[in-house]
Amino acid sequence: xxxxxxxxxxxxxxxxxxxxxxxxxxxxxxxxxxxxxxxxxxxxxxxxxxxxxxxxxxxxxxxxxxxxxxxxxxxxxxxxxxxxxxxxxxxxxxxxxxxxxxxxxxxxxxxxxxxxxxxxxxxxxxxxxxxxxxxxxxxxxxxxxxxxxxxxxxxxxxxxxxxxxxxxxxxx
Numbered sequence: 001x002x003x004x005x006x007x008x009x010x011x012x013x014x015x016x017x018x019x020x021x022x023x024x025x026x027x028x029x030x031x032x033x034x035x036x037x038x039x040x041x042x043x044x045x046x047x048x049x050x051x052x053x054x055x056x057x058x059x060x061x062x063x064x065x066x067x068x069x070x071x072x073x074x075x076x077x078x079x080x081x082x083x084x085x086x087x088x089x090x091x092x093x094x095x096x097x098x099x100x101x102x103x104x105x106x107x108x109x110x111x112x113x114x115x116x117x118x119x120x121x122x123x124x125x126x127x128x129x130x131x132x133x134x135x136x137x138x139x140x141x142x143x144x145x146x147x148x149x150x151x152x153x154x155x156x157x158x159x160x161x162x163x164x165x166x167x168x169x170x171x172x
Contacts, residue, residue, distance in 0.1 A: 055124040055151050055167055058095060058108045063149060063169050067103040092116040107168040118163035121153045130155070143170065 056062060060073040070085070071077070074095070077085035082103065087095045092114060098107035112118035121130055121140065130138040136157030143150040154164045 054126060055119070055165065058110055058165075058167070061097060061105060061108060063105050063108065063167060065105045067097075067099050067105070070097050070105050090117075107166065109164065109166040109168075112163040112165075114160050115155065115163045119165065121155075124151055124153045124165050133157075145170070 061070045065073075067082075067085070074085075074087055074097070077087050077097075079086040083099055085097045085099075087097070089095065093110065093112055093116075095108065095110045097105055098109075100106045121138075125140045125142045128140065130140045130153065132138055138155040138157075139152065141150060141152040148170050150168055150170055152164070152166045154166075156162045156164075
């Protein structure tokens, strides 16, 4: 059995077709995506810079409070640690309070089973429409750069939907 030792060379024509094909694939990817991520971020930032956060606290707990102050407002958590506390207020409402290394509140996340007791999404993320994801869930995030926070509203598409509202400091 003999092996060929000839070298395969790509000619200018083949190279040109390859480069045109690669450029078309890149262009098609951009068109399918709809817009670049950078453009989306710019429009969100431009929109949110002028607004103030509508949803600022949960049961009196605000971002930046100490763990001691938060626990004084919410009571004794079901699960307690230096990093996070977990509260169960009813069968339909739970909350997680997350702390940084200095024991300051950096995240407040609440879950409402079947949406019972959940705030209206407009009171959390403003009057804009919620985005529907392919799985049927609804979501919207608003970033308030001037205040250094972001807030999200999420409603699952499960048989018993869960509404999650999260307020968090923007990491710098």
